[in-house]
Each structure stands twice: as C-alpha cells, then as structure tokens.
Amino acid sequence: MSTGRLTALVAEDEAPQRRALVEQLRAAWPELELVAVCEDGEAALDAVEEHRPAVAFLDIRMPGASGMDVARAVAAHGGMVVFTTAYDDYAVRAFEAGAADYLLKPVQPERLGQAVERLRQRLAERNGSPAADLQSLLEGLEARLRPRGEQLIRWITASVGESVRMIGIDEVLFFQAQDKYVRVATADGDAVIRTPLKELLMGLDPDTFWQVHRGAVVRVSAIDRLVRNELGRHSLRLKGHPEVLPVSGAFLHRFRGM
Structure with missing residues (x-):
C-alpha cells in the first residue's frame, strides 16, 4: 500500500x-x-x-x-x-x-x-x-x-446452423466469447448463443465452471493440465478435446497446487 x-x-x-x-x-x-x-x-x-x-x-x-x-x-x-x-x-x-x-x-x-x-x-x-x-x-x-440451486442454468438453447439445439449444462465443456456470440463447446460439437459471457456467469455454478480468461469459462472437470510457454503465458489443455484455452494472469490463482 x-x-x-x-x-x-x-x-x-x-x-x-x-x-x-x-x-x-x-x-x-x-x-x-x-x-x-x-x-x-x-x-x-x-x-x-x-x-x-x-x-x-x-x-x-x-x-x-x-x-x-x-x-x-x-x-x-x-x-x-x-x-x-x-x-x-x-x-x-x-x-x-x-x-x-x-x-x-x-x-x-x-x-x-x-x-x-x-x-x-x-x-x-x-x-x-x-x-x-x-x-x-x-x-x-x-x-x-453464489447462485442457489433453483437459479442455476440447467439447459442452454443454442443455434447450430439453421437449427436450434437443447444442450444440457452437464454436456458443456467450455464457453468462449466470439464477437457478438458465445461459443458453447461440447464433446459432440459446437453451438452459439447470444447471451453475453458476463450474464451467463451469473447462472453457472462457480464450483463447476471457472472463468479463466476474459473470454473463456471452462468446466473444471474437463481441465487436463495448465501449461506455461517460453514467454511465460499460460493455457489449458482439456481432456479428450483438442482445444487450447488461454489463461490470463487475473485467474492464475485458481490453479495453485495443480
């Protein structure tokens, strides 16, 4: 101080x-x-x-x-x-x-x-x-x-091409902000929603989903490892998914002990 x-x-x-x-x-x-x-x-x-x-x-x-x-x-x-x-x-x-x-x-x-x-x-x-x-x-x-049980999001209504898909929250691996949309990634593919990531966070269980970057929220159980590159930047590898998600310094405290 x-x-x-x-x-x-x-x-x-x-x-x-x-x-x-x-x-x-x-x-x-x-x-x-x-x-x-x-x-x-x-x-x-x-x-x-x-x-x-x-x-x-x-x-x-x-x-x-x-x-x-x-x-x-x-x-x-x-x-x-x-x-x-x-x-x-x-x-x-x-x-x-x-x-x-x-x-x-x-x-x-x-x-x-x-x-x-x-x-x-x-x-x-x-x-x-x-x-x-x-x-x-x-x-x-x-x-x-923290949101109470009845206030938590249980289903996501998302767009996949010209169709609408109902995605159970248990299927979601991560959410990622992309321009005016938010990408909803599951093991079966991706969909998009218009709900801002900031608003979406208010309905997610904070013990199940962690924000790891300004534009990324990930299911904790889907995380395989935290990786640090030669420039000192951090990213996440996921289990059974090729995606690599960036982790900003503001959220590194979540991974102490990993």
Whole structure:
C-alpha cells in the first residue's frame, strides 16, 4: 500500500457511472489521489500491483476479473474496499460494519459521503489486521453471492446452423466469447448463443465452471493440465478435446497446487 499519500483506485465497466463516481469522489474527498481509473477487472488488477492503493472502489461484476478478484489483491496489500452494485443484495449490506462497504448504483452523493467518513475513520484507526479482516469478509460475501440451486442454468438453447439445439449444462465443456456470440463447446460439437459471457456467469455454478480468461469459462472437470510457454503465458489443455484455452494472469490463482 502506498505511504505518504492517500491513494485510491476506481474500477467500473460502465463509462457514465465511472465518470460520475470519479467526479463525486473528487468533491467528497479532495485530498484523495486517484492513481487509476479502470474499465475492467484485469486492468484494475494491474493497477493494484503497480500502485497498491489505500482504497479501492470496485464494481462487483466486471469483464475480466471480478470485483471480488480485485478486492483480494487490494486486501493482500492492506488496502480497503468499497463495492458498487446495482442490486440491493443482503449479502452486500452485511458488509456495512466490516472492512468493506458498498454503494448502490447510481451512487448518491450523500451515501458516498457516509462511505468516505467510514473510510477516514478506519484509515485513522488502522487497528488489528484490516487485510485479514477483509479476506475473511470476502470469503463470506462470495459464498452468499453464489447462485442457489433453483437459479442455476440447467439447459442452454443454442443455434447450430439453421437449427436450434437443447444442450444440457452437464454436456458443456467450455464457453468462449466470439464477437457478438458465445461459443458453447461440447464433446459432440459446437453451438452459439447470444447471451453475453458476463450474464451467463451469473447462472453457472462457480464450483463447476471457472472463468479463466476474459473470454473463456471452462468446466473444471474437463481441465487436463495448465501449461506455461517460453514467454511465460499460460493455457489449458482439456481432456479428450483438442482445444487450447488461454489463461490470463487475473485467474492464475485458481490453479495453485495443480
């Protein structure tokens, strides 16, 4: 975490809301130095490593790495987190008294002012282990945000040429973003859907499917091995399938111990 300066990072994938939050922050907390304003999770992860901000304002759901992934990196450097979300989720509200706070979108100046005051107080106290507290809170939040059984996707209605195919979720090996479509790969062939990968992720069991790249989500049981090439880039080999999927640095933590 930066010392001597009070630094912050903002990560929000929707441009109008990103601009509005930056303007409101500058008005509510003039001495706060915004060292990075990011439009996706991977850029935010890079910025956290470079700047180690004292505070991060993160959209929970972003392209690439999620706000949860970025929050873990912030916590590792002893920083504090404020999540932004479009949903008044009880799991997020449970964090009001902890090492993280939340703001409903569109962010209201009065509510931002309350969050700023809480952050000022926590930064002034700095008692205990805020990073450890935040890591613990993140684990609890992630568990609560996971979709419940009845909300999980069970069937995919996908296009195959001129026909429509019903694909059971158990058949899917991986999803891959391709232009305006998402490729659905199974052992019996491919199909395409129009549902954005970001939206699709919200209905997938996170213990069964892992996002490994901004444009790729893979069934964990289909993974054979993680490979690193001479340039230091990582990719996945799948069981019984010729496809090689790229793995970005934002998701390498999933493969520790493999």
